[in-house]
Amino acid sequence: MLQISCPYCGARAEIEFRCGGQAHLERPGPHDQVSDRQWAEYLFYRDNPKGVSLERWVHRFGCRQWFNVARSTLTHEILAVYGMGEQPPQLEGTKR
Amino acid sequence: MSGFRLEKGGRIDRSRPLSFTFEGVSYEGYAGDTLGSALMANGVSMLGRSFKYHRPRGLLAAGLDEPNAIMQLEDGAQARPNVKATGVELYDGLRAAPVNAWPSLSFDLLSVNSMFARFIPAAFYYKTFMWPHWSLFEPAIRRAAGLGVSPEASDEDIYDKRYAACDVLVVGGGPAGLQAAQAASRSGARVMLVDHDAQWGGSLMASNRHVGQDPADDWIGRVVEELRAAPETQLLNRTLAFGFYDHGLVGLCERLTDHLPLAERSGPRLRFWKVRAKSVILATGAIERPLVFPNNDRPGVMLAGAGATYAARYAAAPGRRAVFAVNNDSGYESAAVLRRLGVDIAAIADARPGLSAKGAQMAASGINVFTASTITNVRGGKKVRAAELHKLDDDGQAVKGSAALVECDTVLTSGGWSPVVHLYSQAGGKLRFDEQIQAFVPRECGQHVLCVGAAGGEFSLTQGLADAARAGAAAARDCGFDAADIEPATVDGEAFGNIRPIWQVDVSGLAGERGKAWLDFQNDVTSDDVALAIRENFKSVEHVKRYTTLGMASDQGKTSNVNGIGVMEGALGKPMAQVGTTTFRPPYDPIEIGAFAGRRVGENIAPLRPLAAEDAHEMLGARFEDYGGWRRPAFYAQDGEDEHAAVRREALAVRDGVGLFEASPLGKIEVAGADAREFLNRFYVNNMATLKPQRCRYGVMLDENGVVLDDGVLACLGPNRYLAGTTSGHAALIADNMDEWLQCEWPDLDVVVQEVTTNWAVMNVNGPRARDLLRKFDCSIDLAAEAFPHMHVREGEIEGVACRIQRVSFSGELSYEVAVPWGFGASFWAALMDAGREFGVSPFGVETLMALRVEKGFLHVGADTDGMTLPQDIGFGGVISRKAADFIGRRSTMRPDSLRDDRRQFVGLECLDGSAKPLTVGAHVLLPESAPPALTQGWVTSSVYSAALGKPVALGMVANGRERIGEEVKIWDRGVSRRARISAPGAYDPEGKRLHV
DSSP states (O other): OOEEEETTTEEEEGGGOEEEEESSOOOOOOGGGOOHHHHHHHHHOOOOOSSEEEEEEEOTTTTOOEEEEEEETTTOOEEEEEETTOOOOOOTTOOO | OOOEEOSSOSSOEEEEEEEEEETTEEEEEEETOBHHHHHHHTTOOOOEEOTTTOOEEOOOOSSTTOOSOEEEESOGGGOEEEEEGGGOBOOTTEEEEESSOSBOSSSBGGGHHHHTGGGSOTTHHHHHTTSSOHHHHHHHHHHHHOOOOOOSSOOOOOEEEEEEEEEEEEEOOSHHHHHHHHHHHTTTOOEEEEOSSSSSOGGGGGSOOEETTEEHHHHHHHHHHHHHHOTTEEEESSEEEEEEOGGGEEEEEEESSTTSOGGGOOSOSEEEEEEEEEEEEEOOOEEEOOOOOBTTTSTTEEEHHHHHHHHHHHOEESOSEEEEEESSTHHHHHHHHHHHTTOEEEEEEESSSSOOHHHHHHHHTTOOEESSEEEEEEEOSSSOOEEEEEEBOTTSBBOTTOOEEEEOSEEEEEOOEEEOOHHHHHTTOEEEEETTTTEEEEEEOSSSEEEOGGGGTOOOHHHHHHHHHHHHHHHHHHTTOOOOOOOOOOBOSOOOOOOOOOSSOBOTTSSSOOOOBEEETTTTEEHHHHHHHHHTTOOSHHHHHHHHTTTOSTTTTTTTHHHHHHHHHHHHTSOHHHHOOOOOOSOSSOOOHHHHHTTOOGGGSSOOEEOTTHHHHHHTTEEEEEETTEEEEEEEOOTTOOHHHHHHHHHHHHHHSOEEEEOTTSEEEEEESTTHHHHHHHHBSSOOTTOOTTBEEEEEEEOTTSOEEEEEEEEEEETTEEEEEEOGGGHHHHHHHHHHIIIIIOTTSOOEEEEOGGGEEEEEEESTTHHHHHTTSOBSSOOOTTTSOTTBEEEEEETTEEEEEEOOOSSSSOEEEEEEEGGGHHHHHHHHHHHHGGGTOEEOOHHHHHHHHHHHTOOOTTTTOOTTOOGGGGTOHHHHHTOOSOOTTTGGGGSGGGGOTTOEEEEEEEEOSOOSSOOOTTOEEEOTTOOSSOOOOEEEEEEEEETTTTEEEEEEEEETGGGGTTOEEEEEETTEEEEEEEEOSOOSSTTOTTTOO
16 A cells, blocks of 8 residues: 655555546547547557556545656655646656 | 473463363363464374375474464354464363364375375366366365365454554564664664564574573563563564555554453454554564475474474473484574473484584484485374485485484474565565575565564574664664664574575485375475476466465465475576565465454445435335435335335325425535636536526536436526536545546636535425425425426525525426425424425335336436447437537547447337336347347336336337337347337326426
8 A cells, every 4th residue: 555645735545545547648629620549549548657657646535636646666666746737757767 | 192291391381271172172281382382282293184185284383384283263153264273372262173174183084085196286176177167176176175164153253453653663573573673662763563473582482592691581571671661662462464565554463362262352353453664674584494305294294493492482392202304503403402301312314414513513412413314204194103314415316225214203304494575575575595595585675674683584693683783773763763773682502504405305216105295285285296387387486386386375385485496496407596486475374354344344334324314214114225325215115015016106196296305315516616617518518508597407427438427407506606416326426527627637727616415405395286385384485387497496595594496307297306404404304294294295215216217218327328328329419419619528429439320329118018017127129020049239227117107117228229219129038028119218298298387
């Protein structure tokens, strides 16, 4: 069970959070100008990094705020926590 | 009968005799015994039958590494299957039985299996019982190969859970653990020291050592006393650290009452701790490895260290005359302990070619020490009669003609020691193979964890204590404490020496049949099985493990894994370092499921939420059910009615008069802010941009895959203020969803979202007399039809209490949903029932609601829809085409698959056979002439008997259904076919005349 530092509440156990999957997805639009391929990539295609994974989490049983996390899929170490809309920090092994 | 009780010594309390039974026979032991030591002291040498061949087995080890002595304790609700006799503290009245013998231990019918051993090698079952299916054979095989019996009564015990945080967690209360805890504790850091044993001291308890100038016991006592007195330090004995998880989380299982007689137990039985530690020190010691030679599983063949532990700690001698077979110096130390306590040492066979200093000392004292020799066979079946010894050549092969037969009742072996690196490995730690001690030792780990003492591969106690003292202080410093290094204790008289790795005694050069050599005693895996797996090309250690089941028993291969890897080294011809280990997984020792469940059992698994007027429903005879986590009346049974009769009566009451329904669980989400309208327009399929204040609109929400997620009524309370209704089970999900979109995708929108479901109790007054009933109340809202039409919302007061009223209807009748603050819900219900008496008001339940909405053909998301249903499938194609703006899931409704014209569509189904019996939900819709099995055209999704229409009505999803209205179909359910006709949904009042009154 991870220990995640909510930027608003501090370090809490993983069971208080929910993972919302890969961060920094861009929703294509407008709907009538998006190809099937673009839409499929947005819906289904995800990175599967060995190393740094950028993902969004919500403090579901806390402040209910969303934020981004950089987590190593190898060690489960949390390398950075940063706000929604912010750019990910420069980390070795991050896919650009 | 080999074992016996020594006349003095040991850490048992001879003033407290305890009686217990094993296989129905009464015995006596003492406080301080384990079940294993008490059985040994009573001369019971055969404690179980092996899993596969049903060979007689006795104690191999003295701790949780024990593979053989698996017991069933007690019976009824207190039955505990598959516990290790070595891990059970003896208590008065304990009843134990072996798990794997029938009809009895000494006469086991299935021991014939061992005669056919050559025919049931590894993977025999996989290869043999393949046709037609393994499941046909499994029950019989499981019975034959079973371990204990599950308790038949439900568990009456209470289990506790606790969360804790500390700076330094020290696992293991032996010398290294005590030393590390002492060093960390003196800095004032929050230290936790845990050990699964009841007593502190670990390996020192069975030794004759001195720490500094004092007997080891004095040192243990002093350190424990100091730690107990330290305010920030917590000691937990009888507590097993069984799992190491992410970010310093360690799972502990504290056994609170298992050591007490049944009658004296009270309170929680186990306590499951989740400890988040900044730094962890593992002082978990090492496990001795048995030697692998023919018949090494006979009762009376034990680990050398275990033999010494039984004698020194428990005053239980394993036998009177012992032969030792060793490949390192630790066996000499065990021999010295036993000899001092009066056991005759018949011979020591040392695999190493020359005499070590310890060996020379032993030989000089008159013990027969054979160098470059080992044990090649054991004579005797249910007990040991003699050991066969042979010389070893330089390649480790037993030399023909060099035999010595030594009579004995006990064989004690030491094949070296393996550090207990389980928790380290679970933490993500990597291992390396250490040639010096021929074992896997810790290398590096991403978490803050350090192994000290034998767990770190350091078998010198003095050196281990020095390391532990340093590690304890360093761990405290890492946590920000000003920890000074302390002077570590020193220990006398120790040696391990070098080790000659003989992973499997090679007896191929010797004459005669010798029998199998066991690796994994509990799962009955022999060295031949490993060789067979490798011959069949299972070459990865993980594959060999699964093919042979080596290390997969309840002891998880504690005594067998490293030996198995050693045997693989020989068979594969590649070094052990490259063979590697299998993955260590929690738990270190089995933990009862109850510990994980804690208090969340029975009704507490998912506590149901009560309605505002629950007591009133109860009084009215409500039959409650779980609907989406709410405890709601399904119907109200009057005068012994069944469900069918009650639903029929309640439905007619609504159609003809007025009914009352508590709709409090209806999801309510307030959405407010300058951009609320824009946000809601993106959230719903419908065009919500045109919704005016005081108006309501039914809407559908999708997920981004276009799938119908939920539906409900959106009410516009005023400019920039909305109340979104959801289905009862989905309120939290939809509110979460709204938050996610607002925070992650559209942070520029000025909107706040708050779920208010339980702020408002909602009473639904439903039926033609609904207005008459509500007019009995003093209400600030004009209820007249023209002033307050269908699909409108009003805010005001009723009897001086704030209220919101929505004119919405799931029944097709005149209907008001009146919301009042939750605390007024119960009294409002009572007042409505009172005022409604003159109109014959009838309370109705969820099942009646379902019947009413099916009559009207109203969709129920989750019942009529599934994970493939798109809005156009339920008739929202027109709504979408008239809306220009994007909304969640819109692009998915435009995929080629979404635009297929043969998609299943939501329709009504009219029974044509005249029967009053509703169609079966889930029944398939087929073409009338088709003979099943045939391709399905869809299925029935909702089906009830309509009291108002006097016939069954149903809804379903049917391929291209809207185009096929009027067409006859066959409804097929498990061999029974019925005739039906596709219709528009909504058989009752299809024009909706009854709504606008």
